[in-house]
Amino acid sequence: MSEFINNREQLISENTERLSVLKQLFVDLHNGRNLDEVKAHFDAFIGKITVDEITRLQHDFVEEGSITADELQRIYKQHSVIFQGTIKEETHQNGRPEDQPGHPVHTFMLENQELGKLLTSSLQVHLAEFVMEDSTDNIYKLIEDINLLLDIDKHYSRKENLIFPYLEKYGIYGPTTNMWRIDDFIRDAIKDGRQKLTHYQGDKQAVVGVLNYVIQEVAGMIYKEENILFPMALKNLTEDEWVKIAHESDEIGFCLIAPAVEWKPERKALEEKAISEGYIKMETGILSLKQLELLLNHLPVDITFIDQDDVVRYFSHGKDRIFARTKAIIGRTVQNCHPPRSVHVVEELLADFKAGKKESEEFWIKFNDKYVYIRYFAVRDENGKYIGTLEFTQDINPIKAIEGEKRILN
Known part of the structure; x- marks a missing residue:
């Protein structure tokens, strides 16, 4: 002894x-x-x-x-x-949660992979082209990269608002004090880079400086997360806490890529059945969540809803969507879902809706073998306050081909 x-x-x-x-x-x-x-x-x-x-x-x-x-x-x-390269690997009991598709850490690391690809395969390449020639095309390429990189806000917001509070519960304050500050520096630098590119006046060195800073800091944060933050969180948080984080992540949204699958721990589903069988009472009826989702997905149109802050909050998921959508757009501003050349059209339309100048707008275009009819509607509450925009997209080729009559009994 x-x-x-x-x-x-x-x-x-x-x-x-x-x-x-x-x-x-x-x-x-x-x-x-x-x-x-x-x-x-x-x-x-x-x-x-x-x-x-x-x-x-x-x-x-x-x-x-x-x-x-x-x-x-x-x-x-x-x-x-x-x-760098000196942090000890720690063995986790009962397997590695970060290897389970859909686990919050697995999703964070998938996002980091996509961010890494964006930095090395796009942003760095296009920045080198910009250094050689600051042409309009090269500026647009960088703006598109930056628009994608703005998605990092959702990655950082989930980390800050879902993981940090649990670490603080266990008396761990380092990440909150330090990482959050660096996250904010990165956010500001990305926005600064976008501003400099959008209003480019020939100051090439200023653009190169801020984008090099962004590349360096984002890459550094990926290393800190995967070698310090995530191992620390996996060591301290319980499975129940990870389940809550996974459940609440959808509200904030995901960066560049959605979770591989929905994570369902073997031990329990944490009231998933009760959640899925909940009911919504509306003025003209009552529907279960499942019924409502199926109803929206079976409409012969694609629906997307953008809230009052121009953030994409919902899209229907029918079997024959005209334009592809992924869950990664949820939580992203609609401006960042469009190429730079068409952003001004979107902003003008939304400005007219918010100001009450228009209640709807419509466009029609040829797209592959479809004739696409796109309609936008301002959504207002009972007091006329603007709460968002609803987009309807429909292939009207079958409708245009209709001739004669078809009685219901036929």
Whole structure:
């Protein structure tokens, strides 16, 4: 027994010493010590670091107030360089939740893969073309990339509003203090890049600077999430908490890609049946959620609803949709679902609806073998307040071909 106690005390002493060394390394960075020297010191005395140690360090600094929030953000940004490739892999019992399709972490990592592709296969390539020639076409390519990248707000919002509160429940405040600040810097930089491109006045260097910053910071955040945040969350959150996060994620929306499948833990479905069998009472009748969804999906038109803030909230999912839709557009502004050349048309239409100048608008176009009739309607409440826009899309070729009469008994 004494040997066990001695070993335990020795282990505690070693852990305390490691944390002390790690803390000193952060203080050295704060005091301006050369990054290479700090990394060499880390490699010599620490070698590998656990997610728990990183969390403990962040928590201690916040609690002590020995380093300001701004300085902590700078240090936090730099520590991914020091810890690159040194974070210990931790084995999870009962398999790896992040490998289960539909699990929130699995979805976050799928989104990170898509973000990585967007950075390397599109944004970096088009930025290099822009550097060579700042033509209108190259500017439009970058604007389209940025419009897609704006979707990252949904990724960050789910992280901040669904994962962070549970971590704080367990006394883990580092991500809230640091990651959220970096997320906001990234959001602002993306919007700044879009603004500079949309109103481009020939300042090529300013565009290149902000987009390079965006590429660097987004890539860095992907690393921080997958090597620090997600392992930390998987270690602390319960299955019930992950189920709640998965259920609430739809309300915020997804980034570039929707979950592979709906995640259903083997242990229980968390009242899924009761939720799916709920009823909605309307002025002219009562329908179950299932009946309502089937009804909308069986209409001979495609429906999309955009709320008062121009955010896509719903689309019907019939078997023969004219224009493809994925769940990734839910939560995205409608402007970012259109190419730059046609955004002004959308904005003018919505402005007229909001101002009460129009109640509807219609267009008709040839699309593949279809003759597509597109109608937009302003949706208003009983007091005339604008609450959104409803889009109806229909192939009218079969209707145009109608001749003569067909009695119902025929």
